[in-house]
Amino acid sequence: MSGTLTVPRTAAGAWLPRLAWAALIYNVLVILWGAVVRISGAGAGCGDHWPLCNGVVVPQSPTLHTVIEFSHRLTSGASGLLAIALVILAFRSTGRGHPARFGAILSLGLIILEGLVGGVQVLLGLTADSTDPARGFVQGIHLANTFLLLGALLLTALWASGAPGLRLRRQGLVGAWSYVGLGLLLVLGMAGAVTALGDLLFLPADGSTPIETVKRDFAVTAGVIENLRVVHPMLAVLTSAFLVWLGVFLRRERPGAETNRWSAAVWALLGAQMVAGFANVALKAPAWMQLTHLLLACALWLVTVMLVYRALSALRVQPRAAGRSTPHAGQDRSREVNV
Structure with missing residues (x-):
């Protein structure tokens, strides 16, 4: 097949x-x-x-x-x-x-x-x-x-x-956790867009420390966009931890060269994105750093989509005695692909 x-x-x-x-x-x-x-x-x-x-x-x-x-x-x-x-x-x-x-x-x-x-x-x-x-x-x-x-x-x-x-239905926990991972990354990106907007509009040009900036974001005079700026880094930590776990989970449930390759790529980009995020805060969001952060975000999203795609379309077969092919033991038939 x-x-x-x-x-x-x-x-x-x-x-x-x-x-x-x-x-x-x-x-x-x-x-x-x-x-x-x-x-x-x-x-x-x-x-x-x-x-x-x-x-x-x-x-x-x-x-x-x-x-x-x-x-x-x-x-x-x-x-x-x-x-x-x-x-x-x-x-x-x-x-x-x-x-x-x-x-x-x-x-x-x-x-x-x-x-x-x-x-x-x-x-x-x-x-x-x-x-x-x-x-x-x-x-x-x-x-x-x-x-x-x-x-x-x-x-x-x-x-x-x-x-x-690609078959989306009947993928079991592999599908469910993969969709959660994509959903978290999507929400993280949305929060990042709001944070980038807040940096553009409200980031002080003085020598304020990150702690002082956070205090200013929650001052009485702060607006909603300022209040939401802190959500992105908190969500980034949560999403990163989940994606690291998801890569391990998919390697176990849908083992193969493609799953290994793309999970490793996800982990590498998570590390790069974390470094870029810290640099963005430390440098007070210069234009070139914002563009780098966005480019890495696009790459991380695409690589995560690729990981999920490869995991959901993975097909492992072993021959029956009569010469027919069946899904690998311990895996359901929902791992077959539509051709």
């Missing part, structure tokens, strides 16, 4: 995995550029107009902030075009029911939602120096959608490359 999917060896079939991987990498770069927009305070560079910029299609005599914001809109629009091309190519090169089709459609839907959330931020004035608590909520939703988009693009690229389909 094969654990892989086939993609026809046509021109379209050859380009599908290339486009899918390219779209994933490109969207990571778009996300980083979006962070530059936030850090530079250029979110209001096009005023409160969306999708137009300052009421026109192409801004005339733009300021630096307008150039930064407008370029982000252009790069985001290009990601939408890539997603449309991915859907077309997936339907041309794969058969009905192929998971690459689902992945491509899901990616397109999430990119559209990404644009709509960004539009809401602009139209409601939740950009630049706005301290409205709603901005923190929208920022968190934006980050969650971004992570889901990256996950969808990763799965699409895997399926387009011939990786096995």
Whole structure:
């Protein structure tokens, strides 16, 4: 029984995995550029107009902030075009029911939602120096959608490359704990987005110590976004501990080279992210450190999705006396993949 999917060896079939991987990498770069927009305070560079910029299609005599914001809109629009091309190519090169089709459609839907959330931020004035608590909520939703988009693009690229389909149901504790791990990482990312926003708006420029900064965050005059800044580091410790345990658990329950490889990658990125987090606090969140922290967050999310995917699609078989294959003893049939 094969654990892989086939993609026809046509021109379209050859380009599908290339486009899918390219779209994933490109969207990571778009996300980083979006962070530059936030850090530079250029979110209001096009005023409160969306999708137009300052009421026109192409801004005339733009300021630096307008150039930064407008370029982000252009790069985001290009990601939408890539997603449309991915859907077309997936339907041309794969058969009905192929998971690459689902992945491509899901990616397109999430990119559209990404644009709509960004539009809401602009139209409601939740950009630049706005301290409205709603901005923190929208920022968190934006980050969650971004992570889901990256996950969808990763799965699409895997399926387009011939990786096995994925069964989510009847995975037992392996599935349950894997979903908890992904959920915690998603919430951690949302909290991180709020903390990054708080650093931008409220981090003092003086020589305040971290303890003094925390006290200021809970002063009577502090707002909701300031109050929530401390949640991210606390949640980071909890999530990191759980992901370390999850890697050990998956190695035991779904042993194999892929599980070992990706669990080790998760642990390595957790360590790097912890160092980056401490450095970000110690250095008072300089722009380059924020971008590094975000890039590592994207990498950690993608590697964790890969670990869970490999664990859920793992298939261990042993021959029966009659020559038929059955799942390995002690493992349920839910470990089979859909082909």
